[in-house]
Amino acid sequence: MPRDTAELFGKPTPRIDGVAKVTGAARYASDEPVANPAFAWLVTSAIARGRVGGLRLDSAKAVPGVIDILTHDNVGALAQPPAQMDGGPTTTTLETDQIWHDGQIIAIVVAESFEAAREAANRVEVDYVAEPPSATFDSPGVQVEPHKTTEDSKDPAKGDAAAALAAAEVKIDARYSTPTQHHNPIELFTTTCVWDGPHLTIYEGSQAMWGLKANVAKQLGMDPAMVRTISRFVGGAFGSRGGTTSRTAWIAIAAKRLGRPVKLVATRDQGFTIATYRAETRQHLALGASRDGKLTAFVHEGWEVTSRPSGYNVAGVDTTARMYACPNIATAVHVVHADRNTPGFMRAPPETPYMFALESGMDELAHALNMDPIELRRVNDTKIDPVSGKPFSSRSLMACFDQAAAKFGWSGRNPKPGSMRDGDWLIGWGCATATYPTNIGPAAARLAVTPEGKVTVQLAAHEIGTGAYTVVAITAARSLGLKVDDTTVMLGDSSLPPVTVAGGSNNAATTANVVYKACEEVRRRLAEAATADPASPLHGADAASLQLKGGTLMGPTGASEPFKAALSRVTGGVLEVHAENAPQGSKPGAVAGLYEGKSAMVRGTGRENVTTFAFGAHFVEVRVHERTREIRTPRVVSAFSAGTIVNPMTAHSQFMGGALWGLSAALFEATEIDRKTARYVNHNLADYLIPVNADVPDIQVLVVPEEDDQVNPLGIKGIGEIGIVGMNAAVANAVFHATGTRIRDLPIRAESLL
Amino acid sequence: MRPFTYERAGDLSEASRLGANTGQGQTDAPVQFLAGGTTLVDLMKLDVLRPTRVVDISPLGADLAGVALTSRGLHLGALATMSKVAEHPDVRRAYPAIAESLSLAASDQLRNMASLGGNVLQRTRCPYYRDPSWEACNKRRPGSGCTAIQGYNHNHAVLGVDENCIAQYPGDLGVVLAAFDAEVELSGPSGARLLAFTSLHRPADGEPHLETNLRPGEVITGFNVPAGAWTRRSLYLKVRDRSSYEFALASAAVGLDMDGETVRQARIGLGGVAYRPWRSPEAEAVLVGKPLDEATAKAATDAAFAGAVTHGGNDFKPELGRRTLVRALLQAQSLPVSEAS
Amino acid sequence: MHQSSDTRGPSRRGVMGAAAGLAAGSAARVAAQPAVSGAESGGHVAMRLQINGHDHDLNVDVRTSLLDALREHLDLTGSKKGCDQGQCGACTVLIDDQRELSCLTLAIAAQGRRITTIEGLAGADGALHPMQQAFIDNDAFQCGYCTPGQILSAVACVAEGHATTDADIQEHMSGNLCRCGAYPKIVLAIKQARGQMGRG
Structure with missing residues (x-):
């Protein structure tokens, strides 16, 4: 007890x-000292679809200090592709000569020095057998199919949503989109492998020590007991280091061939294609309500990009359908296969994109009802999970809204869009719900x-x-x-x-x-x-x-x-x-x-008697320059209620960091793709924008006390992801309030408002 | 990065001798001068620049890093760092646009490293130029084509472009120097010479791989910015999505000489929108002799962007550029400056 | 903490005038080492770097960045590689007391200059620099990867006189990206430390 x-x-x-x-x-993976390492450099594909016809290596091999070059021909049979978190297939690297996506690893140069390895990699000449690639939505050649429902994701449905929507007194029906995003932890993706006889030690930043160990052992056909993974500090992960990616096994093989430690520090741009990312989504949301604001119909459909072989998807309708009381629910999720690397978890994978649509839609509905957006949430608040009928173990959503609203001064808001300004700057206030399942x-x-x-x-x-x-x-x-x-x-x-x-x-x-x-x-x-x-x-x-x-x-x-x-x-x-x-x-x-490296989890939607989520509310002030339309966010108040807080000091940092991620998702982040070639083009930290210090608002984080003895014996709910959820919508809602322009496609930038 | 020989030039004549093959007009000359290194080392790592000889001219900073304000104008040593000039009280007072263009550029670390000479020669950020795995880039591989024109061109130029290259000049200081009639001081194997700043960068003209009119072995030693009534009533407005540490989506350098409400003379430069540091005499001409109000400002900006050519991703640039210039002009007009200089 | 360097050239402050200020150190790097370093002999060159008050002799590839020299050849792994192209600030070190990016600095070009890394910031007795303590007290980091660069940048930010107002700090700390989003706490840490830092 x-x-x-x-x-x-x-x-x-x-x-x-x-x-x-x-x-x-603090030693991060590539800081760990190893004796006499050789340095690896990845050669990656410059096309997104086709085959490696041949590699001309003479010039690379002639570089002084080059020791080895790994290719499909000489090592391809030595490793299996890494297991995926969803259990399904994914793209390959050196196992075959096939090219699935831009930036795929097609060779690895190993040399005495970092400098020699880089030069030699640049001298590798590749003969491609290219085929026209499909980049993303609307590209010719993409394949669209319904996602596979799983135990964790079943396309919530209830009642007759179509009929209820048709009959609704007030409704909104809109399409939203969210862009490709990359985690971009500041620590690069690195791997150092060291063999001691039959024992392999892998230094690699990881969110799954035993998972990495088991997966690499399986790839290499080894007894997992012979593999040790070390990652004492991780320089940011956000989901990017959860799964096992292809580079690790190849670096282990490189080290084995050399009989010497091998160290890889992949470049920032390679990080965009050798790990995972948050795939772009398109969503359709329709909400029906009675005049008093009570929801009568909920329809949410999503489309998500993935690689050719993988069915990976995040299906955030599983969360959005549970947010508010509603008797009629219809949801669907589709995957769109393109010539891309396989996406993966990124901070609040389902909620970040899908709650953008729902919380934007709720604001649109509030506007259509001429109702305060907080009151709309209050009218539809529920203690019962509308999908499963189970009670929420605890749900302090409206307490979060009320406390944050008071702190923010929401009562001083003139609801009319474009009504508030300060000199040349248009002011907008917006709010949205945050939520995340308790796992x-x-x-x-x-x-x-x-x-x-x-x-x-x-x-x-x-x-x-x-x-x-x-x-x-x-x-x-x-x-x-x-x-x-x-x-x-x-x-x-x-x-x-x-x-x-x-x-x-x-x-x-x-x-x-x-x-x-x-x-x-x-x-x-x-x-x-x-x-x-x-x-x-x-x-x-x-x-x-x-x-x-x-x-x-x-x-x-x-x-x-x-x-x-x-x-x-x-x-x-x-x-x-x-x-x-x-x-x-x-x-x-x-x-x-x-002990077999399996990463099981009891999910907030997978409990027998209750549904467990944490809740929160975001309030944000945006300022839009009336002429040049830059968007600034001087002020944020976010409140969260998440059960027992183990360490308020670090919890505050996580909530705050999450909220900044939300701002970043709203205003900055987007990986751009060259549509003709399906290649990323802004794969660096100058062109893939994340906030700098000067972008950061006066941000206040409130923690609303909550006790929940059902989530787990210590009453702890997770806090790492909830901070990002809904903030993108809060910003979009504030931009609408400032300008009268509703932006449904992220990110929102000056050019969106010209 | 390819192997190179590293040499240090202790003085100008040594620099010219060691750098005899710099051919800086060419983007990929086999000899490159190294000052702050913020562009050169970056592009060498990316395998875009492959010099076999790197001549470190930072020792020249001992003599070429000064800032001097005289009645004839402002002299800036080419080896002065961006941060030094940005913070210099004389520059801030008498040439605020210059100080602002520098302090709004890059980050403190980069400004501590980068020299003015290197800064004005900063290379384009075009992703197809900066990554040799793209086959077609006329600037990097003459005659290979331009990928950006039909590709991702969100931050590409709309002024001064041609069918061979739409790369954007990413710098800020150069925009002010172009607007303010600056001269470049050069020292080379055949001695010293002066060049109008607007002649330093070549127009696209079908040869985007030739970026400047520098002769082989020539080092930029300094800049002269003439005195003028417009220098005090000047500003640099930089519009971008991030609040700091980002290249311009659009920027404007404006200097005004006012006679009451009427514009006596104007100096206008545009950044974030052009192939090279861009001065707009068309916009200046519209303003001269007219009262500066919203309508004249808009007329000037229409003139400035009359020749704009867009390619899809950058369709927003002319409009954003116009708005930026209107805002800059009206803001400059309202600056609290005494007209007596 | 910083030893005066005898490899620097004569001061040129007199020539440039008192206002030369910050850049005097960098302007005056008249080298006392060989003028030519070749790509011969496998491209390796001998160099001497003065780091945290100590001279280090290296024989490394001429292409080696200062960051790689620190990390791969001197086991000074506190300086971090976040982009290797001057876009994140994780590799920030102090060179002649100025904050600069070690990833865009060729090691060979850093000879004769005083380099301070995070490992050289604490006192010889291990006592934390006020900025380091302030980062802990304010929880001004999460993953910690950008932290050494943030701290060195913050020390310089205060020394430059750029830490007077919150807005000033935010602007002048914008060259150091923090993906965890600790920025507001970094500002708090700088405000705590600025009054405790001695000049120079």
Whole structure:
């Protein structure tokens, strides 16, 4: 039985890895020292569809320092393609001579130096057998098909949406689009492989240590026990390092051929095509309502681009259909196969694009109803998941709206578009709902504690910027009644107990719950020994009632003994426990699967009795120059309610960072493609815009307290992704309020408003 | 990056001797001068520039980095860094457009590195130029064609383009120097010479691979910007989606000499929209002798963009450019400047 | 912390006038090393770099960037590679006390200049620089990858006098991208540290 979570959590705690990060001591994958490495450079395809007819390598091989060049011909048979998260097929690299997309790896040069490898890669001449490629929507040759529904994504449907829409007193019917986006973590995609006899060590930034280990082992036909992955710090991930991509196995093969470590640091532009991305979407949304604003019909359809072989899609209708009470629901999702690399998870994969349409549409509906947009959400708020009929475990949506609205000063808004200005700048205020499902995964952890109260916790979780080290330290120290400063945490190494993928905002809930379980085991053993020992002041007490607090083992009546005394009764040395946790709702074998590198998760929509989501509300002020139409965002207030907050200090950073991602999705980010050749053209950080410091508003993050004992024992909801969701719509809504122009295609830029 | 020989030039004559084959008019000359390196090293890494000899002229900064304001005008040493000139109090006071064009460009780190001479020679950001895996680029491979014309041309030029190249000049300072009648001081194997700044960059003219009129071995040693009543009432307006650290979608350099409400003389440069640093004498002519109001400003901008040619992705540029110039003109008019200089 | 360098040329402040200011150091890099470094012998050249107060002798490819020299040859991996083309600021180092990008600096061209990396910012006793402490106190980072560059840029931002107002800080820190979005907290950290930093 968990302790009062407010007692354990909620104290702002600086990151325990802070000193390492501010001094340069934190070693990201390509910082790890390895002896005498050779350097790899990728040669990538300059066409998007066809075949490698031949490679002319003489000039490259003549570069002093070149050691090896890997191609389909000499290594293609040595690896299988990496397994995909969705279990389906994907594009290949050196396994065949086929070219599926622009920027596909078609050769790898290995040389004594970074400089020689780069020069030689540039000297590789490729004879292509090219075919005309299909770039994206509307390109000739794309194949459109309905997506495959899965257990997690079933195309919600209810009632008769078409009839209800036809009969609706008020309706909106519109089409929206969101662009291709790339994660662009500032750390490049790197891989360093080192062999020691039959043992392979891979240094690579990863969100799935055991997944990477298992996948690469399978690709190479190895026993996974022979593979170790290390990723102590990750320089941003956002989903891009969740799946296993093709480069890793080839670098392992390169290192094996050389009998020497090989290090790859892919370039920024290669990162756009050797990893994944958020695919562009098109969406159709129709909402019907009665005059009082109650929704009567909900229709949401999506189209998503993917690669030729993969059916990857995010199907965000599964979230949007649950947002508001509505008796008639129809949804559909289609995939559009083009000559592109396979997309993948990117921060709030389904919600970011699909909630843009819904939350823009809700604003349009509010305008059509002449109703305040907050009130429209209130009228349609629901405690019951309208798709499944199960109750939400908790839902503080309107509390978030009300608190954020008050802070923002929403009551001072003149609802008439174009009515507010400051000099040459048109002012617009907009709002939107944020939401994200509450997911949790299985995990294992090892915890050791000394009589002096020094704690070491080890688990193969992932520090991708979320403050994972600190979450684990807080959980362990507070649960054991010991000090965060005395707690050492080791993560990011597959030689440690496995943890599910760091995705779907599950990390804090997953790791805290398993670490708490380990601590509970420590407490139990100490308590049982103490209550059985006549020499203990706790002799005879109910073991279950004892708690570890303030460096003591304490009974309900106040009797206590020092931690050291309690521990030394159990062991003369160090007490070590190994805990495994399969969250409620896990499928059988979830823990066993962890050790095979499987990344299971109990999803917010996949629970037996409840639906679990976190909720929030965004408010944003935009300013649009009346002449030149630049858009600036001076002010944001966002409120979130997400159960137990383990560390308010880092949680604030994540909410804030998420909200900035939302602004960025609204105003900046878009990967541009040359439509004729299906090649990306702005694959660098000067032309793929992300916000700079000067773009950032006065941003206030409010956390609305919430207790939820159904999501998991510690009541933790995920917070890493909810911040981005809905902000793109809030900005579009504010732009409409400022200008009277409704923009349904992201990003919204000066040129959109000329 | 291809192998090269690295040499340092201790003085101008050494620079000219070592750089005898620079041929800077050519984009891919085998000898390149290195100052701040912010363009050269970047393009060498991308395999776009492949010099076999790199001549580091940063030691010349000992003598060629000064900023001097005299009654005849402003002299800027070519090796002065962008940040130094951007922050220089004389430049900020007497030539605000120059200071603004520099402080709105790039980032602090890049401005600390980049020299003025290198900055005005900054290469286009055209993605098809910057990536040799694209076969067709007349600027990189003469006669190979232009991919941008039918490709992604969102930020490509609409003024001064031809059917061979629509690359945009990405710089900011050059736009002001073009507008303000600046001269370039050059030093080469056959001695020193002066060139009008507007003659430094060549028009497209079917030979986009020839970018400048620099002769082999010539080093830019400085810039002279004449004095004029318009320099104080001047500004540089840069419109972009990000608030900082982004190339212009459209920009305007404006200098006005006003007689009450009437324009005595105007200097107008346009950035983010043209093939090379662009001065618009057409727009200036519309304004002279007229009261500056919304209508005359619009007439001037119509004149400035009369010859604009767009290619789909950049269809928005003439309109954004016009709006930018109108805003710049009206903003310059309202600057609190005393007309006495 | 910074040793004065005897490889720099004579000061030219007198020639350029007092207003020469910031650029004096870079303008005065009259080299005391060989003028010619060839692509012969496999393109490797000997060079001496002065980093964090110590001289380091290297024999590396003439094409080596300062960033790669630090990371791959000197195990100073605190300087990060985020784009390798001058667009992200993660590789920012101080050169003659100015913030510059090590990815666009040829190592060989950095000879004779004083280079400070994140590893050289803390005191010899390991005491954190006020800016480093301020970044921790304000949670001014998440993944931490851009952080060394942010911190060095922030130190220079204060020293330049560009940290007076929030708007000033935001503008002059815009050359350092942070994908996690820690920007507002970076501004807070700079405001905390600016009063605690000594000049120079």
